[in-house]
Amino acid sequence: MTKLKNEKYYAILQGALRTFAEHGFHKSQVSKIAKAAGVADGTIYLYFKRKEDILIALFREKLGELVAKFRASLDERADPVDSLRKLCEIHYDELEKDVDFAVVTQLELRQSSLELRREIGASFKPYIVLIEDIVRRGVESGAFRRDLDVKLTRLLVFGAMDEVVTSWLISGRKYSLRAQAEGTADFFLRGLLA
Known part of the structure; x- marks a missing residue:
């Protein structure tokens, strides 16, 4: 059963x-x-109980899968620079492979009520924590600048990747999202490296 x-x-x-x-x-x-x-x-x-619960469960499941893929690919002892690059690669690769999920996360979520977005936001927390861990490890190891605000940086990294995906969707997916990973990581690293 x-x-x-x-x-x-x-x-x-x-x-x-x-x-x-x-x-x-x-x-x-x-x-x-x-x-x-x-x-x-x-x-x-x-x-x-309601349609909103389906959407919340959908985010919880799909983001859980995404975080699990990151965790499986990113050793906590790995070089933070390599981890950040891998993060960008996996993020873009997974959303390019699952266009429906990309559409729902990038476009539909923004049209939901504030209360629903807050409930779904809890599903994003493990992903944000993963990014924070990479940034924190980079600062602690000396690979990243010591003056970084870790919490702000994690949001900037997530927000930038989020915007790249949104732009890719709005453009009609006229180019490879995966191909944007290296340029995105390079951009981040210019501001992060010590």
Whole structure:
């Protein structure tokens, strides 16, 4: 039963991702999500109380996967410069591979209510902490400038990558997002290196 439950749960999240990306969060009825997930409308309510809960769970799951990929690729003892480069590569690579998730994170999230954005914001925290850890290690090792404000720097790094992805989507994905990783990392490092 648990396996079946998990399969339906993840099918609902995947159906919601496609539906939100195609129609936008506000125009996505539960019936559209159910159809995309291949489940009955009522099945959705066995897992989620409201459509907003689906979006929150979607961010929690997808960002959890992204952080897990970073953690698997980034050794805590690795050189912070290499870690920052890897962070940019994985961020852009994963969002280029999952355009629906890129659309939902970059465009749809910004149209949600403040309360919903706050709830989803908790899902971003492990990712922000990961970036902070890289910056902190860089400062402590002497690779990055000692005068950096670690908390501000983590937000600037995340915000810059976020804007690159948004611009890529708005442009109609006319170029490779992955190809932007090296230039992004180089830009960051010009301001961070000691």
